[in-house]
Amino acid sequence: MRMDPFIEKLNGLDLSDMFENDFFLTWEKKKDELDAVFAVADALRCLRENNISPRIFDSGLGISLFRDNSTRTRFSFASACNMLGLEVQDLDEGKSQIAHGETIRETSNMISFMADVIGIRDDMYIGKGNAYMHRVVDAVKEGYMDGILEQRPTLVNLQCDIDHPTQSMADLLHMIHESGGVENLRGKKIAMTWAYSPSYGKPLSVPQGIVGLMTRMGMDVTLAHPEGYEIMAEVEEIAKENAKASGGKFTKTNSMKEAFEGADFVYPKSWAPFKAMEKRTELYGAGDFEGINKLEKELLAQNALHKDWECTEEMMNLTKGGKALYLHCLPADITGVSCKAGEVAASVFDRYRVPLFKQASFKPYIIASMIFLSKVKDPQETLAMLEKRGSRRREL
């Protein structure tokens, strides 16, 4: 049976808290739970690649709630829902900051009568996105307990101000596949580094998600950025503790070169300074659009001081054998292609295009796996059933 290796992996894991549960932050999850997400993601992909339908829903809705335009995440969520049999229904609330608590409580219930899953992306406002997700989850849990909702919709965090778990998990699954197994990552060096971009205000959830997750795997994690581009202090603390617990390392530096030296994986990507994002959140709260414009100009000027933070061929030559795996969440700012000066040299990007696209291809499966594990009581049994049922995904 094709599902056997995946089922075997799951057999050894503690899945007791996954059913009817949410996915907020990777560091709130047990190592077993992360491993389960990977195993099920691979299992679902195996089914689909063998033209076996992984549908576990005959009908039902997956609600998507975005505070931002998003093509990739939208399509990944839609793909994951569709694969499992859910229809996506979008709730577009625009970029407005969240309304008062009563509205959240009410709206969350009103959209959830037939909802099995809610996917939220809310990464724009520091201190708000994750908190908002919790309010929504609290509202629908209460609604379910009060008998208003027939099923308890579970949450998938599609990016918040703190973490970007579907991204970092997809990235890690890609690294696992490229390395031939998660055990091979132990002791490997990953450089999560800032890189120059001519645009401003890119979210911190990617670097935070990466250092918060990779330190769980016993990896040697280096976070590099120019002074002033600090990430959230709480997440740095978590990374330190994770590294201690897993036997890995967590190092900080202000030198891109130091980070790249001997690295097995490099993840050069722009982000905004945490403190500036905090300030922006305040300015938005106060409706101070002049202040926002001023801040934007300052940040662009600050970025421009660090144009040398680019993933060039010279930088890549510093990595292990000059052959580190280049990672990016896409789209990248490619020098001479999408901008005059950016995060990565065109020749580096070109060489890694295929692995980069593969990296992205794991996201729909990671999301589907998170949904799957929150919806079926006995994942092993269900995977076996799906293979045995053997419904074709498509007629040929």
Add this chain to the structure above:
Amino acid sequence: MRMDPFIEKLNGLDLSDMFENDFFLTWEKKKDELDAVFAVADALRCLRENNISPRIFDSGLGISLFRDNSTRTRFSFASACNMLGLEVQDLDEGKSQIAHGETIRETSNMISFMADVIGIRDDMYIGKGNAYMHRVVDAVKEGYMDGILEQRPTLVNLQCDIDHPTQSMADLLHMIHESGGVENLRGKKIAMTWAYSPSYGKPLSVPQGIVGLMTRMGMDVTLAHPEGYEIMAEVEEIAKENAKASGGKFTKTNSMKEAFEGADFVYPKSWAPFKAMEKRTELYGAGDFEGINKLEKELLAQNALHKDWECTEEMMNLTKGGKALYLHCLPADITGVSCKAGEVAASVFDRYRVPLFKQASFKPYIIASMIFLSKVKDPQETLAMLEKRGSRRREL
């Protein structure tokens, strides 16, 4: 068999006009037909709560046509369609007044080649919404008879200028469940009263729908509003006749207190004066935006004269045992929560939140039931088949 009680209820009813028919206004429907909608709504909910799929479509489209932003109705319609196996396709026509007849005729057919159902919400313009729905229905009926459409898409009125049948039917089903049966509503008093809101131009279809429907049930229906907030005279006439025929009562008053006294159910909700809405429709027709702004200001000033029309604890104390069931179509204007002064005191709203959310939870089932009854020839047989088929709604 779980479906037996519902099937038994349906057995006694005259369903002969429901197949391939539309749902415009509750008072155009026989009492048997309303009862059938309730029985099937409960049956579908029972199936879904027992994880039995109520799908009757393998594929097919449900067209939604809104002239207004609408989260709740959109999700209710999407939920109903999804539950039965239809995919929703939105036609957003914007807020523009309707184009000439040829366009309606043509567009209605062009979007309906694979449409089984059309849900329309068009409540903005007095004298227009319901008329528009009829034109769409006439067009697709003609298209079906001419062999252009393979199936006859049936209409669900998701709110028009006259009635809001999916709302009032959901409200009534909630009241039936709270009272332990429709027979227990006979003689019970319901107060449909105006309430103060700081916003303007709220549709009349809710109060009209409520007095037009509850008078069918032998209830003691009191309509209360300040002078100048009259609803459509035609609907008042209908309510009077209904009350006479059903052995109920229909009373009008300009006193909120009088309405609340001894009431079993209270439905305090803001709406705009009918005559003002008529005037607004004319102004829109003439493109007189200055006139519209002026009218808006006048109406807000007029509203502000009646801030005492609020559902406070004192008001609630006037009701039967101080324990009337508080109803609202949501979202409510809650004093001190969503506005400074509004329709309802926060403490009253808080106490009734769970029943209010339950009230809303009936809407997707009411819509699904209307679709079901217009699509299957023998509802009893189909319900029995669905239970026997026993497809799981979701794998567990």
Add this chain to the structure above:
Amino acid sequence: MRMDPFIEKLNGLDLSDMFENDFFLTWEKKKDELDAVFAVADALRCLRENNISPRIFDSGLGISLFRDNSTRTRFSFASACNMLGLEVQDLDEGKSQIAHGETIRETSNMISFMADVIGIRDDMYIGKGNAYMHRVVDAVKEGYMDGILEQRPTLVNLQCDIDHPTQSMADLLHMIHESGGVENLRGKKIAMTWAYSPSYGKPLSVPQGIVGLMTRMGMDVTLAHPEGYEIMAEVEEIAKENAKASGGKFTKTNSMKEAFEGADFVYPKSWAPFKAMEKRTELYGAGDFEGINKLEKELLAQNALHKDWECTEEMMNLTKGGKALYLHCLPADITGVSCKAGEVAASVFDRYRVPLFKQASFKPYIIASMIFLSKVKDPQETLAMLEKRGSRRREL
């Protein structure tokens, strides 16, 4: 078996290049392939009309990519996808001209992880739309070969700057049905003529698609327009060659009367001059909005010189027995109905409304057929399987 006549038709045809292939332009397709599209469209319609589900997908996405608002095409594509079991996911890129190649390559892959079909409408910019479709197809083909995509999404051209194959094929299937068979079209005269419209910039893809396709069928094709309203020279060349090869005729004239004389089919429809559209594309490219406005005014003035190009009763009287079949892709500019003076007299339009709507009804089936033939290896076997399987499209 109901499918037998369709299967028999397919048996004689060379379908070897259709599986996993795209549909760009009709003249890039073999005559056998066009015949196969018609046979499968009729077969799918037959199944659906007999309440047999034509679903060949359990799950999967159909991506729609529009550069323009489009109700009809959107609904046709959605209907086709739904009928076969695909869920539509829209990618709205707005009217902006296409970004650099890297973005196309990346985005095409990012949206395609679960995509079986991509439908693109891009008819606004001369020299761009079809080229863009090729870039998307090249990107996903490469992605499939590189192992990034699990399946190869195939393209359906929903209208480009050169051809409008789903329109012209639907038009032709309508003509086939009205004539009792494709063999009856041989030698029949079709007048593809320009007509006056008070609006500007209508795409050339319809007349180009019609002359490019109908000349394949041994028809006597006349293209008529005022001087200055030339279509693309390349397409005229193709029409000439087609006519020669098929034993038909391709004639050009600047007289509407000449075109209508003795015609069996007339297709009077406005379009913009090719050279003006070329100029507009350049102006857009340069961001010269003043120039665009100026061009628009010139074009409207130029149009106004030809108000006599209207499909009146007098014109219709010139056709074969005064009874040519009037064709239009809809919506038409109807004199005295949708505009003061337009493409067609109200009485003519009225008389042909039913056949016009039927003409449109073929489009969802043409699209579904194109998808079907690009997705199943053995269409005959699959059609037979669908009938044998006999899943109901809807419960009755």
